[in-house]
Amino acid sequence: MSEVIVKGLIKYFKGKRVLDEVSIKFPKGSLTVILGPPGSGKTTLLRIIAGVERPDAGEVYIDGSNVTEVPPSKRDVSMVFQTLAVYPSMTVYDNIASPLRLRGCREEEIDKRVREVAKLLHISHLLNREPINLSGGEIQRVAIARAIIRKPKVYLFDEPFVNLDAKIRSELRDELRELKEKLRQTIIFATPDPLEALSLGDYLVVINKGRIVQEGTPQQIYYRPFNTFVAEYVGNPSMNLLKGEIREEGGKLAFIGEGIKILMPNSLPKAVRDRSVIMGIRPEDLTLFPPKSALEGVVKLYGKVYTIEVLGADTILHVKMGNLLIRALLPYMYRPKISSEVNLYVHSSKIYFFDAKTLKFIEG
Amino acid sequence: MNERYAPLIFVGPVILLLMAFNIFPLIWSLGLSFYQYSIMRARLLRFVGLENYVRLLSDPEVWIRFQITGKFIVLAVGLEFLIGFAMALLLRGEFKGKRIVVTLLLMPMMIAPVATALFFRYLFDRNWGIINYFTSKLFGIQIYWLGADPSPLLGIEYALLSLVLVDVWMWSPFMMLIILAGLSAIPREVFEVAELDRISFVNKLRYVIIPYIRPVLLIALVLRTMDAFKTFDTVYVLTAGGPGITTELISVYIYKLAFLWWDMGGACALSYIVLAVIVFLTNVYMRYLSR
Amino acid sequence: MHLRELIRVIRYAMIIITLIIYLFPIYWIFVTAFKRRIDIFALPPRWIFTPTLDNLYEVINSGMIYSILNSAIITGISVIISIILSTLAAYGFSRYDFKGKDLWLFYIISTRMMPPIVVVIPIYIMFSILHLKGTYIGLITMYTVMNIAFGTWIMKGFVDEVPKDIDEAAEIDGYPKWKFLLKVLLPIIRPGLTATIILMIIFVWNEFLFALLLSSTNTRPASVALASIRGERGFNWGRVAMLETIYILPVIILVFLVQKHLLRAMTFGTVRE
Numbered sequence: 001m002s003e004v005i006v007k008g009l010i011k012y013f014k015g016k017r018v019l020d021e022v023s024i025k026f027p028k029g030s031l032t033v034i035l036g037p038p039g040s041g042k043t044t045l046l047r048i049i050a051g052v053e054r055p056d057a058g059e060v061y062i063d064g065s066n067v068t069e070v071p072p073s074k075r076d077v078s079m080v081f082q083t084l085a086v087y088p089s090m091t092v093y094d095n096i097a098s099p100l101r102l103r104g105c106r107e108e109e110i111d112k113r114v115r116e117v118a119k120l121l122h123i124s125h126l127l128n129r130e131p132i133n134l135s136g137g138e139i140q141r142v143a144i145a146r147a148i149i150r151k152p153k154v155y156l157f158d159e160p161f162v163n164l165d166a167k168i169r170s171e172l173r174d175e176l177r178e179l180k181e182k183l184r185q186t187i188i189f190a191t192p193d194p195l196e197a198l199s200l201g202d203y204l205v206v207i208n209k210g211r212i213v214q215e216g217t218p219q220q221i222y223y224r225p226f227n228t229f230v231a232e233y234v235g236n237p238s239m240n241l242l243k244g245e246i247r248e249e250g251g252k253l254a255f256i257g258e259g260i261k262i263l264m265p266n267s268l269p270k271a272v273r274d275r276s277v278i279m280g281i282r283p284e285d286l287t288l289f290p291p292k293s294a295l296e297g298v299v300k301l302y303g304k305v306y307t308i309e310v311l312g313a314d315t316i317l318h319v320k321m322g323n324l325l326i327r328a329l330l331p332y333m334y335r336p337k338i339s340s341e342v343n344l345y346v347h348s349s350k351i352y353f354f355d356a357k358t359l360k361f362i363e364g
Numbered sequence: 365m366n367e368r369y370a371p372l373i374f375v376g377p378v379i380l381l382l383m384a385f386n387i388f389p390l391i392w393s394l395g396l397s398f399y400q401y402s403i404m405r406a407r408l409l410r411f412v413g414l415e416n417y418v419r420l421l422s423d424p425e426v427w428i429r430f431q432i433t434g435k436f437i438v439l440a441v442g443l444e445f446l447i448g449f450a451m452a453l454l455l456r457g458e459f460k461g462k463r464i465v466v467t468l469l470l471m472p473m474m475i476a477p478v479a480t481a482l483f484f485r486y487l488f489d490r491n492w493g494i495i496n497y498f499t500s501k502l503f504g505i506q507i508y509w510l511g512a513d514p515s516p517l518l519g520i521e522y523a524l525l526s527l528v529l530v531d532v533w534m535w536s537p538f539m540m541l542i543i544l545a546g547l548s549a550i551p552r553e554v555f556e557v558a559e560l561d562r563i564s565f566v567n568k569l570r571y572v573i574i575p576y577i578r579p580v581l582l583i584a585l586v587l588r589t590m591d592a593f594k595t596f597d598t599v600y601v602l603t604a605g606g607p608g609i610t611t612e613l614i615s616v617y618i619y620k621l622a623f624l625w626w627d628m629g630g631a632c633a634l635s636y637i638v639l640a641v642i643v644f645l646t647n648v649y650m651r652y653l654s655r
Numbered sequence: 656m657h658l659r660e661l662i663r664v665i666r667y668a669m670i671i672i673t674l675i676i677y678l679f680p681i682y683w684i685f686v687t688a689f690k691r692r693i694d695i696f697a698l699p700p701r702w703i704f705t706p707t708l709d710n711l712y713e714v715i716n717s718g719m720i721y722s723i724l725n726s727a728i729i730t731g732i733s734v735i736i737s738i739i740l741s742t743l744a745a746y747g748f749s750r751y752d753f754k755g756k757d758l759w760l761f762y763i764i765s766t767r768m769m770p771p772i773v774v775v776i777p778i779y780i781m782f783s784i785l786h787l788k789g790t791y792i793g794l795i796t797m798y799t800v801m802n803i804a805f806g807t808w809i810m811k812g813f814v815d816e817v818p819k820d821i822d823e824a825a826e827i828d829g830y831p832k833w834k835f836l837l838k839v840l841l842p843i844i845r846p847g848l849t850a851t852i853i854l855m856i857i858f859v860w861n862e863f864l865f866a867l868l869l870s871s872t873n874t875r876p877a878s879v880a881l882a883s884i885r886g887e888r889g890f891n892w893g894r895v896a897m898l899e900t901i902y903i904l905p906v907i908i909l910v911f912l913v914q915k916h917l918l919r920a921m922t923f924g925t926v927r928e
Contacts, residue, residue, distance in 0.1 A: 052823040073829040085820035089842030102829040374747025377740050378803050385800040389777035454669060467914045474910045475903045476861035478878045483684045486892055594770045597863040601882050618772050628776055635773040
């Protein structure tokens with residue numbers, strides 16, 4: 001289990017800062033996910049940790065030693081790439097064996113390890129094949145096998161499943177989760193997919209435009225997003241954001257904005273009253289019927305059905321309310337008529353409030 | 365490995381060689397074009413500025429060679445295009461043995477021009493050549509192919525005509541290949557639509573085939589024209605520029621200027637003039653055909 | 656459908672006729688090489704004849720065969736050097752950025768536009784001064800220079816196709832650069848490499864102008880030897896045909912070996928099939 005620390009990393013590309021003073025302490029022995037939209041700097045960060053790119057400023061430490069100037073082969077890291085980077089002219093066996101062969105291990109030892117690792121990744125039957133005959137998922141398994149055979153200090157994964165189709169992606173994701181339990185090593189995994197991040201990561205680092213926006217456990221990121229960016233990004237479909245004010249009108253609290261008025265329960269904390277806020281409601285928290293358990297504090301929204309997306313057993317309902325289109329994720333198939341009126345309910349405890357100016361989460 | 369110097373190690377040798385044996389000679393020959401120099405009388409090195417250029421450009425002998433070269437290029441490239449196009453249409457699409465046929469048709473291009481010219485000399489021989497055998501059998505005449513008599517084709521001398529024929533034999537397959545590649549790039553649906561609309565062959569040609577081939581054609585024409593200016597091997601072996609000067613293409617003239625009459629300054633100047641012509645023509649092609 | 660079948664048959668027939676007419680000269684030379692003198696000059700031309708190997712013996716005994724040897728030496732050495740240098744340079748251009756890189760690339764393509772006659776004159780002078788005229792080294796050097804221009808360009812195209820991630824994966828795995836080039840990159844680009852090598856061989860083997868000017872009677876390759884035959888009167892076509900056959904046979908065989916990549920490489924990658 002190794003400790004990876006990056007301090008003050010800056011990297012320029014064509015005059016712009018791709019990494020802007022990034023400092024992270026990656027927790028030992030766990031899987032840290034670097035989550036961010038394309039172009040946010042995740043890949044650059046990973047490559048700097050691997051050593052295939054040099055930062056313009058800042059340092060990288062592995063187990064306490066400064067490896068910023070050390071070439072990748074001496075850093076004892078391994079990396080799985082986005083683009084199926086296996087050696088096309090070698091068999092699967094030779095591909096997996098090459099890191100050990102390069103370090104001069106004995107053939108018998110190598111053979112044992114290769115078969116162990118192949119079994120772990122369910123590719124034992126492919127050992128004699130060539131990469132051109134394999135599917136994308138199989139190739140990535142080979143790449144992962146090659147990465148873990150060496151037992152390096154750090155495992156780096158750069159969006160490895162992004163080019164595979166959805167079914168294979170979730171298969172490999174599950175296997176990786178099992179694998180990480182067996183390996184118990186420091187793994188750094190970059191992905192733009194928030195669902196992947198939430199399901200795989202023990203620790204999340206959210207990055208945007210080269211800066212770290214928030215770090216924390218998946219729960220922290222999900223339930224206490226630092227600002228609207230994190231709240232919106234970490235969710236699929238993304239969180240509904242409504243801009244407006246919460247005021248008292250005729251003895252009742254209401255949210256007024258975006259061309260609508262929503263009644264709020266009086267139990268709403270003082271901190272969010274009488275100011276401009278952005279109200280965030282996750283689509284998965286909206287229901288068609290008021291929750292049976294608690295009648296206090298339930299907020300009702302209403303509008304007209306605009307469009308429906310049926311995703312197998314789920315439905316995303318797009319509802320027009322005032323100026324906005326609110327999305328609701330319903331865990332069943334629902335096909336109302338377009339333009340029919342509909343009510344949606346959410347418990348006020350599940351509503352997120354952000355300051356309209358700073359976009360930061362409001363505590364309380 | 366030191367990152368900064370790595371590219372230099374890889375690219376260095378090539379760049380050095382090119383500098384020494386390509387760029388340096390180019391600069392040298394450019395400089396030489398402003399001198400009167402002959403390797404035979406090395407002491408007689410005289411700076412003459414643009415005199416070589418002026419002299420050559422006003423020399424009727426030079427213009428005659430340009431004319432001959434021009435006739436050659438127009439005829440040769442034109443015929444190559446037509447024949448290549450016809451062959452491409454014939455070979456279009458998939459059929460069994462296509463690869464072998466195309467490879468066989470590549471041979472004329474791949475065989476050394478020297479060898480080709482040499483055996484065409486045999487074939488064109490007035491008395492023993494097999495071509496005259498056929499013409500005497502079919503038309504009852506024997507033609508002196510490598511002679512200076514005017515042929516029925518625009519009065520062009522037979523010798524030049526023979527040269528054109530050899531060049532066409534060698535390079536029509538090249539045109540064919542390029543046009544074939546262009547044809548295969550036409551999406552099948554376009555053909556099918558044309559088929560459904562019952563368009564006549566001529567119109568199919570105009571509206572379906574030609575627009576797609578245009579870019580590829582441009583490349584082919586530019587390449588062939590540039591190469592045609594450089595034609596030397598074939599002429600040297602087939603006719604040595606003769607009889608007289610009927611087949612003295614500009615490249616042959618430059619050669620003679622430099623290595624027969626030893627006017628190296630002039631030869632350099634003339635080669636740069638030819639280079640300028642090539643660049644000019646290339647630009648014209650690009651502008652006109654890629655409208 | 657009868658009409659469709661008919662069209663197909665006609666088409667095949669036309670193709671075969673075209674092939675026969677077009678390739679006739681080559682066939683005729685092969686055939687002439689094995690004819691006796693009487694058969695060669697017979698009129699009407701003899702289609703059926705008794706073959707003989709006399710011409711082959713004459714070519715070997717008269718020493719004409721040495722020019723083929725020269726061609727082989729010059730071609731072999733220059734191509735080996737060229738391909739190594741070209742591939743290394745191609746890697747450098749493909750993977751690294753450095754000052755003037757685009758300029759150099761542009762220059763390399765533009766060398767194709769240059770009529771060789773422009774370079775030949777100063778080279779002739781230069782080699783005379785350096786006493787390189789008529790040496791193997793002189794010709795080999797010039798051919799190497801000519802080959803690396805298009806060789807680098809073509810190989811760069813092939814190297815570009817190999818994703819850079821493989822370089823990095825190898826770096827992380829621990830491959831030293833030279834081992835990576837030899838064991839990982841080379842096998843991947845092997846088809847392109849083979850095609851380029853063969854193209855280089857064909858180019859040097861067939862070249863004439865530089866050989867004419869820069870070789871001596873001892874070092875002259877077959878192209879010059881064949882060309883200088885033409886001056887003689889009433890000469891022995893049989894011997895000439897045999898020498899020619901030996902000369903063009905290797906090229907024909909090589910072309911058959913690389914059919915696939917030939918078109919792409921020949922038009923500098925602009926045309927693919």
